Amino acid sequence: RPVTIPIKNRHVFITGGSSGIGLALAQQAASQGARVSLLARSLNKLQEAKESIRRSSGLDVAIFSADVRDHDAVQKAVNDAGPIDVLVVNQGVFVPQELEKQGLDEIKFMIDVNLMGSFNVIKAALPLMKERKDRLPASISLISSQAGQVGIYGYTAYSASKFGLRGLAEALQQEVIADNIHVSVVYPPDTDTPGFEKENEVRPELTKLLAGSSGSMKADEVAKKALDGIKSGSFTVPCNFEGHMLAIATAGLSPQRSFLMAFIEVASVGVLRLVGLFFQWNWYQTIENWHAKKNRT
């Protein structure tokens, strides 16, 4: 059934809120009247984020410095921040590299921050969310990636960490629906953020080529799509046209509140599997051509 998650005068807690998509989300939520808290590691970046939100919207946000890999630090930050109505688990790290070349420490780093870190944040926030006084619908939202819907060259650990969020979200939604808590998973394409700039310096060419199939978006555009999806309680939140196709092609048994969308999914899943096969056919052609070119040089 459809639901609306109000954010005006409610507490929106965003991890990774000092940069990129998280910062854009914070700005938009604050300008829509939410009380915003940001959690990240670097206090400097948090203070800069706080200043930039104050400059752009004159609004004050709370900042909490903690590493999501440290459950106790996260628990302390969440307790200091107070009961949360809309939790946005956004933090993420991404170091693209072929598995053969990638160090196990880097693989563990991505799983620890993107997946285990998300468990730490949700575990810390859930008890107080269940006790919230206003009994209005609440939300736990995870920022995944289109690489969390389809594996992409160079993203073995990253995709694994983001695919894990989907299993977490589907199971969690069944566990918290009785508390009027609604789960959303947001799937952005490449997004113009400081993290992405850093990634582009080390990204394998094939990763760039294949991920490029879905184009790229600005952080503000992704944040708007994400916030709209979160407020409408959508379980799956695609961010662009390719993302809508991808969401239907990978719908599996994910929940669907909208009867219209359910109808569209049922009617189009067949042809979208065909489109997906064409994308894969094209991608493997690209991989083959890339190796052939490399062997010639």
Ligand SMILES: NC(=O)C1=CN([C@@H]2O[C@H](COP(=O)(O)OP(=O)(O)OC[C@H]3O[C@@H](n4cnc5c(N)ncnc54)[C@H](OP(=O)(O)O)[C@@H]3O)[C@@H](O)[C@H]2O)C=CC1
């Ligand atoms: N940019 C892109 O192309 C895409 C990004 N995404 C996803 O969107 C999310 C945000 O990405 P983006 O905005 O690009 O990232 P940025 O690198 O720009 O920002 C990452 C944020 O997460 C925080 N963070 C990183 N590690 C930790 C940690 N261990 N504990 C607490 N906070 C942490 C950072 O602050 P600090 O370093 O100070 O801790 C920063 O605030 C990620 O989950 C990413 O996977 C999905 C698809 C595309």
Ligand SMILES: CCCCCCCCCCCCCCCC(=O)[C@@H](N)CO
């Ligand atoms: C059925 C039809 C299919 C439609 C087309 C599918 C195209 C998918 C391309 C995957 C793009 C992956 C982007 C990863 C962004 C990211 O997360 C990194 N920048 C690190 O954050």
